[in-house]
Amino acid sequence: MAMLYALLCYNDEDTVWAWDKAQEAEAMDALGRVRAPLERAGKMGPSLRLLPTTAATTLRKSDPPLVIDGPFAETKEQLLGFYIIDVADLDAALQVAKDLGAANPGGAYEIRPLAAYNAGGPIGAAEPVAATS
């Protein structure tokens, strides 16, 4: 029976967001090459990349709710994105993480089994800018 995992990508965002265009393209290409066969095999669902934590806002669910600039937790390595994968077991999930890690070294993946997965509906344009105009 297959099992759903989230691979949560942690790395130092100061480093990652300082990549120049060539480094950026190289890393994204290498990750794409790992992702593509998994997507074709139905083992990889949505994957997404987050903007830097400086763009984040946190809502504390206090009463009244408190809005704070920045990410929920100040950490040495930040949550930069994640993958949703559908694989047999932890060993298989670790193998995907190792392959992704070889394509893009540095930082860590937290492999976290999913309790629920909601595919959601279509959310229109993938480009946030197009969505606002």
Next chain:
Amino acid sequence: MSDLAWIHAAITAARPQAVGALLRYFRDLETAEEAFQDACLRALNNWPRNGPPRDAAAWLIMVGRNAALDGVRKRARQTELPPEEVLSDLDDAEDRAASRIDEADYRDDVLRLLFICCHPDLPPPQQIALALRIVSGLSVKQIAKAFLVSEAAMEQRITRAKARVAAGDAAFETPGPVERAERLAQVAAMLYLVFNEGYSAGDNPARAELCGEAIRLTRLLLRLYQTEPEIMGLLALMLIQHSRTPARFDADGQIVLLDDQDRGLWDRNAIAEGLALIDKAMRHRRPGPYQVQAAIAALHARAATPADTDWVEIDQLYATLERLTPSPVVTLNRAVAVSKVAGPEAALAMIEPLGDRLSGYFHFHGLVGALNLELGHTAAARTAFDKAISLAGTAAEAAHIRQHLDQLMAEHAPPRSTSARAN
């Protein structure tokens, strides 16, 4: 990415914090830089074998401190000072060095390092060169290439700047809230200088890289000061302006004006990040010049085509900017919006009084020329364009105006042509 490339990226990212902390510790820029260099050499040797450390900055600070202290110890032995005394002092120092490195210290360290580059005695080009050398860690050769001067000349400029900074009060005490706010404002202005140095370059890729560097440092500053709306605004402004870079020049290096740019080439990630930051900044209801300029840039970014641009809103934002920071250049920029909203005549009337103060400013004459061209005042347009060419800062600027002139000539050989082109 190779190990070496990753280590290089990690060292570059850690540099402002590490050199900033070493500067606090040694209170001497030269020693701090040497200690950091030493630590980097050891990192290159150690990290590939043992893997990169969890906290690269902390690693570089500890190793840099120890290396520099070793040096002091050796020199002390050579000169045969009473060793016990020296060593006991150093033991104390090492205890402190081993203590936990505080996040709050980091913030002030990085701010201090940036702030010493804003020394009021340093003219802007020296501030920029110093920041690129000591904060960004660019080599003298790279900086010289960006400024189109010889390496020797740049070396001299940086050495002079360092000497001036060393002679002054480098502000080692922990700043109070008011001082911190003042430092932040000055550092923000310096970072925007670095950005503009890159943005105005255009045809020089070595200088254009300065935009990326300014963005990197501003993002770092915002990470340390998460709730400062003006730093959000500054980063948003840089990101949105920089997003247009792929569309700003054609294959021949000629300027492509905003209206004529292929908006499909704009960097959508940079725009998305910029818009997110403006949203965040606005919630603070503490408007400032960077936020207003970012909001203007955002209106251009949101327009799918030039015709969709909300010029009325842009005109109002420029009016706000005029109130916040009155300057003839701001009024000149507002005049572009006015020409779209109320026509070229109104815009011309608005900028005519600026002639005295902006007589040496390329963009003033460029706009006067373009507005006159729109109105069919060809003689006045030609005079203004001629003046603009004589003041052009780059070859691309001159070439752009020359296009206008060529068009003018072509249109006035057969006088039936009336197709004036707005800029």
